Amino acid sequence: xxxxxxxxxxxxxxxxxxxxxxxxxxxxxxxxxxxxxxxxxxxxxxxxxxxxxxxxxxxxxxxxxxxxxxxxxxxxxxxxxxxxxxxxxxxxxxxxxxxxxxxxxxxxxxxxxxxxxxxxxxxxxxxxxxxxxxxxxxxxxxxxxxxxxxxxxxxxxxxxxxxxxxxxxxxxxxxxxxxxxxxxxxxxxxxxxxxxxxxxxxxxxxxxxxxxxxxxxxxxxxxxxxxxxxxxxxxxxxxxxxxxxxxxxxxxxxxxxxxxxxxxxxxxxxxxxxxxxxxxxxxxxxxxxxxxxxxxxxxxxxxxxxxxxxxxxxxxxxxxxxxxxxxxxxxxxxxxxxxxxxxxxxxxxxxxxxxxxxxxxxxxxxxxxxxxxxxxxxxxxx
Ligand code: UT7
Numbered sequence: 470x471x472x473x474x475x476x477x478x479x480x481x482x483x484x485x486x487x488x489x490x491x492x493x494x495x496x497x498x499x500x501x502x503x504x505x506x507x508x509x510x511x512x513x514x515x516x517x518x519x520x521x522x523x524x525x526x527x528x529x530x531x532x533x534x535x536x537x538x539x540x541x542x543x544x545x546x547x548x549x550x551x552x553x554x555x556x557x558x559x560x561x562x563x564x565x566x567x568x569x570x571x572x573x574x575x576x577x578x579x580x581x582x583x584x585x586x587x588x589x590x591x592x593x594x595x596x597x598x599x600x601x602x603x604x605x606x607x608x609x610x611x612x613x614x615x616x617x618x619x620x621x622x623x624x625x626x627x628x629x630x631x632x633x634x635x636x637x638x639x640x641x642x643x644x645x646x647x648x649x650x651x652x653x654x655x656x657x658x659x660x661x662x663x664x665x666x667x668x669x670x671x672x673x674x675x676x677x678x679x680x681x682x683x684x685x686x687x688x689x690x691x692x693x694x695x696x697x698x699x700x701x702x703x704x705x706x707x708x709x710x711x712x713x714x715x716x717x718x719x720x721x722x723x724x725x726x727x728x729x730x731x732x733x734x735x736x737x738x739x740x741x742x743x744x745x746x747x748x749x750x751x752x753x754x755x756x757x758x759x760x761x762x763x764x765x766x767x768x769x770x771x772x773x774x775x776x777x778x779x780x781x782x783x784x785x786x787x788x789x790x791x792x793x794x795x796x797x798x799x800x801x802x803x804x805x806x807x808x809x810x811x812x813x814x815x816x817x818x819x820x821x822x823x824x825x826x827x828x829x830x831x832x833x834x835x836x837x838x839x840x841x842x843x844x845x846x847x848x849x850x851x
Pocket of ligand 1: 581622689694757
């Protein structure tokens with residue numbers, strides 16, 4: 470039997486902080502409403518960063534913690550709703566930035582549940598023996614798809630990325646159980662219509678005059694709130710039972726960071742204290758697929774996870790989708806000095822150089838292989 474253990478973790482947040490007060494100057498809202506209704510104080514805004522560069526930064530940090538060289542990586546999964554391209558996948562860009570020359574790479578679309586879906590896919594690939602390790606990343610640049618005139622949504626979202634490295638082991642532990650769910654009948658409750666699709670049947674007319682919400686997040690907050698508080702407690706209990714454990718065995722729950730009131734409601738329904746849940750949404754807001762791995766990295770930093778702890782990761786959001794994973798926290802992080810870290814980063818400069826060289830030689834090859842045709846054509850003209 471093979472097990473997928475979390476061997477490394479990392480997060481990246483852009484430097485630019487966007488406060489509630491700043492948003493209040495743009496739309497009809499105020500800090501008091503935002504903080505009391507959501508628990509959010511501030512969020513980060515990508516400036517020069519893209520979804521792929523943030524994903525790369527988080528992945529590089531997770532690899533350093535796992536003490537792994539990029540050439541050892543076999544699979545890269547990026548969960549995101551804000552990829553720069555439909556294709557190539559953000560995961561392929563990350564693979565290139567890392568210089569992970571032996572890795573397969575793909576993106577996964579399951580909105581705010583995407584990171585837990587990604588963990589489940591990577592766990593399956595490791596357990597089946599098809600790969601020995603994987604990087605699972607959640608990365609979002611939600612500021613690009615936020616409707617900054619809609620006070621019902623623009624106060625919620627932030628940018629960032631988080632990642633974990635999973636490694637194969639024969640030692641029992643790591644990811645113990647996962648449950649994935651979807652209910653597409655709730656697609657209209659939370660959606661992000663693609664720019665190239667103007668004819669979305671389920672969008673209510675008020676949301677689509679002249680296609681103005683295409684390319685922007687649309688949400689019925691109250692309905693999503695109800696969906697989350699109804700389904701999250703159940704999926705947590707179901708997944709904990711699947712791992713042959715009880716709620717008493719759980720040391721920490723890291724939920725998707727959407728709203729502190731959702732978390733309080735879920736805690737009440739489960740009959741556990743709020744303190745069992747880790748939250749960081751006051752500082753980062755809702756970063757969709759990135760929220761759980763960012764929170765996980767911060768929970769480790771805050772000493773909220775100790776060896777042999779059982780932690781539940783639970784996501785919910787667009788689709789509708791929801792998902793939970795029960796993980797035995799059995800990693801002991803290696804001591805990585807600053808010098809070590811800087812030295813290790815040098816390999817990414819090398820990866821950029823190699824990528825540029827490959828592009829250059831590919832272009833040269835294309836030019837050279839075109840020239841015989843040109844010669845034939847110019848011969849015909851004569
Ligand atoms: O990540 C994916 C999952 N997403 C979620 O889980 C989000 C779930 N939903 C929520 O977190 C909450 O529903 C929101 C934070 C989005 C909204 O909070 P709410 O308590 O459900 O507010 P509401 O939509 O019921 O609106 C209550 C009132 C309305 O005014 P009226 O109609 O009562 O006069 C809104 O117009 O609050 C008003 N309102 C605001 N007022 C000031 C809505 N947004 C704002 C705002 N500032 N930003």
